[in-house]
Amino acid sequence: MTRITEQASNYQDLDHMSVHELLTNINNEDRTVPLAVAKAIPQLERLVAITVEKMKAGGRLFYIGAGTSGRLGVVDASECPPTFGVPFDQVIGLIAGGDSAIRKAVEFAEDDLEQAWIDMEKHQINKQDVVVGIAASGSTPYVIGGLRRANAEGLITGCIVCNEHSPIAEEAQYPVEVVVGPEFVTGSTRMKSGTAQKLVLNMLSTAVMIQLGRVKGNKMVDMQLSNKKLVDRGVRMIMEETGLDPEAASALLARFGNVRQAIESYASQKPKI
Numbered sequence: 001m002t003r004i005t006e007q008a009s010n011y012q013d014l015d016h017m018s019v020h021e022l023l024t025n026i027n028n029e030d031r032t033v034p035l036a037v038a039k040a041i042p043q044l045e046r047l048v049a050i051t052v053e054k055m056k057a058g059g060r061l062f063y064i065g066a067g068t069s070g071r072l073g074v075v076d077a078s079e080c081p082p083t084f085g086v087p088f089d090q091v092i093g094l095i096a097g098g099d100s101a102i103r104k105a106v107e108f109a110e111d112d113l114e115q116a117w118i119d120m121e122k123h124q125i126n127k128q129d130v131v132v133g134i135a136a137s138g139s140t141p142y143v144i145g146g147l148r149r150a151n152a153e154g155l156i157t158g159c160i161v162c163n164e165h166s167p168i169a170e171e172a173q174y175p176v177e178v179v180v181g182p183e184f185v186t187g188s189t190r191m192k193s194g195t196a197q198k199l200v201l202n203m204l205s206t207a208v209m210i211q212l213g214r215v216k217g218n219k220m221v222d223m224q225l226s227n228k229k230l231v232d233r234g235v236r237m238i239m240e241e242t243g244l245d246p247e248a249a250s251a252l253l254a255r256f257g258n259v260r261q262a263i264e265s266y267a268s269q270k271p272k273i
Contacts, residue, residue, distance in 0.1 A: 003163040005136050005189050007182040009026075010066040014185065026191075029184045033195045036180045040200070048204060051130045053213040054156055055090070058130035061208070062120055063093040064146045066110030068190040069134040069160075070095030070196060071102055073203070076201040082230075084214040085222030085258070091205065094119045096142040110140065116146025131160040132204070136165020136193035138177075145173040158198050162193040176200060199248040221260040233257045242266045 011017075011025055024194050051061055063073030077093030096115065097106025109115070120131070131150040133143035138161035147157045150173055159172035162180055169175035178200060180192040192262070209215065214222050225231050231253070238249040241263045249262075256262040 001089050003137060003139075003166070004179060004181055005162050005183065005193055008179060009182050009184055009186045010185060013178055026184050029192055030195060033180055033192050035200065036178050037196055037199050037203075040176050040178045043174070043176045044203060047132070048207045048211070050156055050174060051158070051204070051208050054128055054130050055208065059125075059126075059130060060089065061091045061157050061205075061206060062085050062099075062125065062129055062131045063091075063121070063134055063201075064096075064116045064131060064143055065094075065134035066096035066101075066142050067105065068194050069140070069143075072194060072197050072201060073132075074102055076198075076205050077195055080205055080209065082226055084209040084222040085219055085224060086209070086214065089123065092123055096130075096140075111141050113145030113148075114139045117149040120146065120150075125150075125153075127154045130156045130158065133157070133168050135159070135162075135168050135170060136162040136189035136197065136199055137165075138163040138168040140168065143168050144171055152217055160197050160204075162196060163187065174196050216260065217261075219259070221263065222258065225257065234262075237263050238266075 015024065039166050045233040050093050055061065060238045063077055073094055074093035075188050077091040081100045094116065095101050097109030100106065101109060127185065131147060134146045135143045144167055147159065147168065150157050151171065157172045158167045158174035160174065160176045160178065162178055164177050164179055169177055178196040180196050183189060183191045183193065185191065223230060225234055235246060235249045237259050238244060239246065239254055242249065244252065252262045252266060253259065256265060
């Protein structure tokens with residue numbers, strides 16, 4: 001049976017379309033993606049809840065995938081330290097074929113059932129950790145093997161897939177199935193499927209980090225101050241929270257090097273009325 005991600009596009013003769021027609025039709029297809037994601041929120045809610053529980057107990061979050069799916073996991077994991085100030089190894093993205101596969105496809109790397117667990121063992125994976133497999137097709141051997149071994153070792157497993165009733169969803173304890181339908185270019189899952197996976201990853205990691213206390217109000221108070229833009233944002237956060245002028249807020253941030261610590265220090269020293 002052909003999975004829906006591999007079914008023929010709803011559009012014919014793409015090579016005869018004008019640029020305007022191409023862009024309009026791609027955009028029309030992309031509009032359906034958030035609706036598909038919304039239907040998967042109950043599944044995602046369960047995955048977020050168990051991930052928060054495990055991470056509060058000292059666990060980590062692993063993403064495993066191949067190709068576009070693997071790259072999306074690596075991107076999401078790499079954004080967590082600068083955005084939320086967590087250690088670089090608290091959210092770990094692994095891609096079939098290793099880091100070189102981020103830029104260039106590694107032939108047949110995704111077909112190895114054993115390699116994902118080998119890759120995770122390099123990070124001393126343990127029963128406190130959560131493993132989320134990412135695969136549009138839901139049938140990538142690298143991901144299937146990784147989830148299967150993780151289950152056998154007593155870990156929590158989840159997945160993000162774009163076909164219903166897939167082998168990967170059957171392996172995962174907490175499957176998230178976002179069915180976006182046929183791609184604009186037949187089988188090109190970097191398009192709608194990739195967009196859906198990116199949205200779900202945004203929701204998963206952001207919700208988890210907020211639940212872990214890494215956001216105050218609506219602000220990234222634990223972000224890493226790695227460039228001038230972020231330093232300026234940090235100064236504005238301190239000004240908004242404390243009422244200090246730019247110079248004083250900047251001096252406070254320079255002293256502590258962290259928005260949360262700067263605000264908490266100011267609040268603790270402010271005279272009580």
